[in-house]
Each structure stands twice: as C-alpha cells, then as structure tokens.
Amino acid sequence: MTKPCLHTGWMIHRRIDHDLKGFWSAYLEYHLSGCPRCREALAALLKLKADLQNVANRETPKLAPDRWAALEAEWDKVDKD
Amino acid sequence: MQATLLDPHGMMTVGVNLRQQVVTSPEERRSRFGRLAREHEAGMLRFATRMAQGNADIASDWVQDALIQGYRSYLKLDPEPLEYFRAWMYQIIRHVAYRASGKDQRTQNVEDIDAVADSTAMAPSPFDELVGNEIDIRIRRALQALPETQRMCVVLVDMEQLDYEETSRVMGIPTGTVRSRLSRGRMKLQELLGPNFSPHQEDHS
Numbered sequence: 001m002t003k004p005c006l007h008t009g010w011m012i013h014r015r016i017d018h019d020l021k022g023f024w025s026a027y028l029e030y031h032l033s034g035c036p037r038c039r040e041a042l043a044a045l046l047k048l049k050a051d052l053q054n055v056a057n058r059e060t061p062k063l064a065p066d067r068w069a070a071l072e073a074e075w076d077k078v079d080k081d
Numbered sequence: 082m083q084a085t086l087l088d089p090h091g092m093m094t095v096g097v098n099l100r101q102q103v104v105t106s107p108e109e110r111r112s113r114f115g116r117l118a119r120e121h122e123a124g125m126l127r128f129a130t131r132m133a134q135g136n137a138d139i140a141s142d143w144v145q146d147a148l149i150q151g152y153r154s155y156l157k158l159d160p161e162p163l164e165y166f167r168a169w170m171y172q173i174i175r176h177v178a179y180r181a182s183g184k185d186q187r188t189q190n191v192e193d194i195d196a197v198a199d200s201t202a203m204a205p206s207p208f209d210e211l212v213g214n215e216i217d218i219r220i221r222r223a224l225q226a227l228p229e230t231q232r233m234c235v236v237l238v239d240m241e242q243l244d245y246e247e248t249s250r251v252m253g254i255p256t257g258t259v260r261s262r263l264s265r266g267r268m269k270l271q272e273l274l275g276p277n278f279s280p281h282q283e284d285h286s
Binding site for chain 2: 001017048049053055079
C-alpha cells in the first residue's frame with residue numbers, strides 16, 4: 001500500500017469523493033503533477049472505490065415474496081389504525 | 082430550503098426538502114411508499130447485510146421491521162421524505178439493527194465491536210457463498226474485518242454512494258467524523274487486501 005504524503009492524505013480522499021474544491025483542489029493537482037507517490041496513492045484509492053462499487057453493483061439481493069406479502073398485510077393494519 | 086424533522090418516536094432526525102411538499106391521498110402515499118421500498122430494496126438489504134456481518138436472513142428481518150416502522154412514520158411526516166427516502170430508511174434500519182442486537186448506539190464500545198469484527202473477519206459467511214467471484218469475496222471479507230464504525234462509512238459512501246451529509250444523518254455523527262472514519266476505513270481496507278491487490282495486478286471484468 002502506497003501512503004500519500006502526510007499533508008495531502010485528506011485532500012486525496014475528498015478528491016475521490018468529488019468533494020475537494022477551490023484552492024485545495026488546485027493545490028492538490030499541482031502537487032500530484034510532481035509527486036509520483038501521491039499519484040500512486042490516488043490511483044490505488046480510486047481503484048478501491050471502483051472495486052467496492054462493482055461489488056455493490058453485482059449484489060442485487062431481494063426480499064422473499066412471502067416477506068413482501070407480510071409487509072403488505074402489516075401496512076394494511078397500519079392504514080386501518 | 083431544508084427542514085429538520087423529528088420522527089414520531091423522537092429517535093431520529095432527517096433533512097427534508099420542502100420543495101418536495103405534495104398533498105396527496107392516503108392511497109397515493111401507500112402506493113408511493115411501496116414503490117420507493119421496492120426501488121431501494123437491494124440497497125437496503127446490502128446495507129443491512131453489512132450490519133449483520135453477512136447474515137442475509139437477519140438482514141431481511143431488519144429490513145422488514147424497518148419497512149413497517151418506516152411506513153408508520155412516513156404517513157405522519159409532512160412533507161414526505163421523498164428526496165431523502167434512501168438515507169432515511171438506512172437510518173431506520175440502523176436503529177432496528179442496534180435495537181435487535183442489544184447495542185446502545187450512543188455508548189457502543191469500539192473495542193468490543195473491533196473484537197467481534199476480528200473474530201469473524203476470515204470466516205466465510207452464507208452471503209459469501211451465495212454471490213460473487215474471488216475478488217468480491219476478498220473485498221467482502223476485508224470489509225467485515227473493519228471496525229463497524231469505519232465499515233459503515235465505507236459501505237454508505239463507496240458502495241451505496243451516499244454523500245457525506247447523508248452518511249452523517251444515517252450514522253448520527255458529524256460530517257467531519259464521517260470523513261475521518263472513511264479515510265481510516267479505506268486505508269485499513271487497502272492494508273487488509275494486501276500489496277497484490279493493486280491497480281496493476283487485478284484485472285476487473
């Protein structure tokens with residue numbers, strides 16, 4: 001695991017969440033242009049986020065039909081109260 | 082424009098977009114709640130399954146309970162939490178899960194939670210066997226090894242794509258705490274997945 005420079009760690013995390021703006025965004029881009037270590041850390045975190053997203057996308061669990069039937073019955077009771 | 086509402090149980094707050102205010106009949110509300118529940122079924126079950134350490138049956142129980150409680154609250158909320166439905170339901174699922182597992186979410190002992198996570202980290206779960214390839218299984222196991230507080234932030238932001246604000250509402254913690262738990266969780270995940278799990282060595286199909 002490649003760790004980013006101490007002062008850019010928080011910026012890299014916020015960048016991959018599209019939450020880094022203004023001065024800090026510009027500063028990080030400038031820093032990345034000259035720091036292979038931070039570029040590698042950024043690439044690894046982007047890959048991790050993509051992997052996690054892919055895992056979620058491949059999981060489409062469903063409630064069993066009998067659970068939905070039970071829910072409809074409970075919602076009916078709530079409607080009558 | 083947003084307002085913060087307290088649900089009828091006085092347990093949770095939720096941001097609601099006032100522009101979403103719609104006056105509708107009870108039948109329309111029921112129909113809309115049912116549609117939203119089915120639309121977010123997979124996400125709610127994924128979230129609950131992570132909280133249940135991979136146990137899909139327990140997760141289904143929690144989601145079912147949450148949808149009953151959620152419907153009761155939904156009928157009383159004005160305006161309806163349409164825009165924030167998913168985060169709002171995750172918040173209810175979290176409360177149901179904590180209540181069911183006997184945890185007091187305000188005083189949970191992080192060391193205890195870490196110990197539980199460590200003891201189950203490498204054990205294959207029924208969820209593992211049901212779905213997924215080798216990469217997915219490695220990631221799910223690594224996720225289970227994270228302390229719960231970090232795991233839930235990673236799950237909500239990186240897997241369920243909630244933003245920091247929504248995650249903060251679901252978890253009942255400030256956004257700054259979400260950010261720090263998220264970054265610690267990601268770093269720990271990278272550590273657990275190991276150096277061979279690098280951008281250049283894993284092929285993603």
